[in-house]
Amino acid sequence: MNTIVNFMFAAIKAGTPLLFGTTGEIVTQKSGNMNLGVEGLMYMGAFGGFFIAYKTDNLFLAMISAALFGMLGALIYSFLVITLKANQNVTGLALTTFGTGFASFFGEMLIEGGSPKLSQKMTELLSEKPIPVLGEIPFIGKILFSHNILVYLAIVIALIVWAYMRFTRPGMKLKAVGENPAAADAMGINVDITKYVHTLIGGAICGMGGAYISLINGNGIWNNGCVNGQGWISVALVIFASWSSAKAIFGSLIFGAFTVFQVRANDFASEFAFLSFLSKIPNAIYVMLPFVITAGVLIVSSMRSGGSDQPASCGTNYYREER
C-alpha cells in the first residue's frame, strides 16, 4: 500500500510544473497564439523565481518575479507575433532558445564560486507539510494533502482559468477571439489587446512553473538546464487535455506518473507478484509512453465528428485589413 501512496504522491509532485506550463499554454492558445516557447518561458521564470527567492527570502516576491520574467518572454513573443505578425512557430522556437540561454547566462553569474543554496527559512517554507486535519486521513491525506504550497497554487490557478473561460464575459470573448478573430472584431472586441493580455497571462503562469522547477525540483540549489524538456511536455499536454485546464489537472498527473514510474516500476514489481513483469520492461518505454499517448489522443480527437478542440484560429495571425 505504501508503494502506491508514495508513487501517487511523487506523481503529483512531478506533474505540477507540467500543470503550470499546460495551463499557461492553454490561456495562450485560446487567444489564437500557438506559443511553442513554453520551455523558454519556464527557463526565464525558473531563473527569475530562484534569483529573488535567493536574494530576498520571500516566496511571494519570488513567485511574482517568476511571473514577471515569464511575462517578459511572452511580451517578446506577443510583440513579434501580434504587432509585427511574425510566424508563430518560428517565434516560439526562437523563444525557447532565447529563454534557455537567458537562464544559463544569468544562472552562471549566480553560481560563480559554488552553487547558490536557498536559505533554511525558504526551504522550510517550501517543504512538504501535511495540512492539519485533512493531512491525517489515512492514505488520502498523504497523497493529496501533504504537498508543498506551490502544488495547491497550481491547482487553484488551473481551476480559476477553467472557471474564467467557462463563466465570465472576458473568458467568452477570449474564446471568440481564438475561434474567429474576424467575427470577434466585428462584435467590437479589441482583438489585439485580448491577444496581448492573455498571451502575457499565459507567459506568467508558465514562468511560475519554471519557478516550481528551480525551487522544488532543484531541492534548493540552482542548476543550469533544470527545465530539461518539461516545457515541451507541457505543449503536448495541452493537446492531451483538449484545451481544458480542468482536464489538464488529470493530464499532468498522468504524465507525472509516467515520469516517476521510470524509477519506481521495480518497487511495484517486487511488492505485487502479478506485476513482476514490470521489471523486465526497459526504461525507455516509460519515457516514451506519454508521447505515444499524446499521439493516440491526437488520432482519436481528429477522428471525432466536430473535429479537434483546438481554437480554430490557433497558429495563424489576424490581419484586420484582410477581413
Add this chain to the structure above:
Amino acid sequence: MKKILAIMLAALMIFSFAACGNDDGGDKTTEFKVGVIHIGNPADGSGYSYAHDQGIVAMQKNLGLTDAQIIRKNNIDDTNAAATKTAIEECIEEGCNIIFGTSWGYMETMAELAEQYPDVIFSHGTGYMSNDTNFNNYFGRIYQARYLAGIAAGLKTQTDKIGYVAAMDITNSEVTGGLNAFAMGVQAVNPDAKVYVKVTNTWFSVDLEGQAATALLDLGCDVIGQHCDTTAPQLAAEQAGVWGCGYNSDMSPDAPGAHLTAPIWNWGVYYTSATQAAMDGKWAEFGNYFGGMKEGFVDISPLSSLVAEGTAEKIEEARALIVSGEYDVFQGAYIDADGTVIDKDIVDNQGNVVIKAGEKLSDSTITGGINWYFENVIAQ
C-alpha cells in the same frame, strides 16, 4: 568622415599585425597550449566538469602555465559528433599541442581527428580507444574509492538499507563495477545491509536523479550513494534528514546536513604528468593511463563530522591494504574484521560465482566486463 574612418581602420590593422609579431620567438613553455573539452560547465561549482577543471587548474599551477595557454571549450554535448569536432578543431586552430577530451562520447571523434592531425596529441578520458603515436586514453580505479565510501555508508546506516542512484544499468561496466565495489565496502563492515539500486538512464538530470533518490528514501534507505553527476540525490537525502555519499567532488558544501564522503578524482595528477610528457617530447613512452589510489589519482573526500564512530579507522585499514596492493576489491577475497585479506568466492545476486577465490579480474574486465550485481545488491 569616410577618410578618417579609413585611416583609423588602417592604423588598427597595422597595430594588430604588430601584435601578432610579438607572439613569435617565445620559449617552449609559453608556446605550448593545452585544450580541454568539457561536457558541462566547470563554473557549476561541483560535479564532473568542475572536478576535471580543478585538475586542469592544478596542472597549470604545477607547470607554471599562463591562462592564455589553456583553452577551454565548455558545454560540448558528447552525443553531438559535429559539435565535438568543431570544438576540437577550434582548439587546434588556436594552436593547442595537446587536447584533453573529458567525456566518453568524444572518443570516436578524437580517434578520427588523431589520424587527421598527427602533430597534435589527443588524450581521451573514460574511453578505451588509442593509437601508438598521438592518441591515448586515461581513466582510474575509482572503484577503490567507492569501496571506502561503501565502508562509511555501511557503518552509518541504521535501517540496513542503502540506496544507490546509478546513471546506467547493469550493462554499463563502469557504473555496475563502481556499484559493486561500493556494495562490497558495505558488506565488509555490515553484512546485514542491502544496497538498493535505481537507474536513471542519464548522466545528468536534476529531476530524475532527485526522483530516484526519493524513491529510494521511500523504500526506507537512510544512506544514498550515487554514480551520476548532480547533487540532487544528496540534497534529497538532506531534506529527508538522512545521509549520503556523493561523487566526483566533495559535496559537503552542497548538502552539509547529509554528506558523509565522496569518491573523488584528482585529475590534476594525470593532467600534470601527461602535459609534462607532451611538453618534454616524451609522449611516445607515455601510453595509456589507469591510475589508482596508490598514485593519488583517486581518493575519497575528507570524512565529514556525520560519519559513524570508527569509520576513519576502518577506512584507513582498507586504504593501507589497497595502496600496498594486498587487496584490490575485484578479487576473490575479502577483508575480515581484523583487517586480514582472506580468500573467498565472490558471488553475484543470482547466486553465481563471478570471481573464484584467490583470482583477480583483469583491467580489461574491470573496465568493460562487469555485468553482474554483487550479492547484497537489490535491483529486482
